[in-house]
Amino acid sequence: FQGVCPARKPGPGMLLRAEQEFNIQREGSFLIGDRESDVEAAKAFGVPGHFYKSGSLLDLVKSIVNG
Numbered sequence: 001f002q003g004v005c006p007a008r009k010p011g012p013g014m015l016l017r018a019e020q021e022f023n024i025q026r027e028g029s030f031l032i033g034d035r036e037s038d039v040e041a042a043k044a045f046g047v048p049g050h051f052y053k054s055g056s057l058l059d060l061v062k063s064i065v066n067g
Helices: 013-022 036-045 057-066
Strands: 031-033 049-051
Touching: 013 036, 031 036, 031 057, 036 049
Parallel strands: 031 049
Antiparallel strands: none
């Protein structure tokens, strides 16, 4: 297989599909991922991407939501 599938990260294909299937609103949305390709996919989709390395995921979400 020579081509790159747009559904594979860092392409936004999976996020575009989820947007349609689940009526996701980009405004106010963000993505947390544990790989750089997750953050790149978020950027390609037009939402902030946040890298999760370790520690409390809840604390990371709170820091994002609370600014």
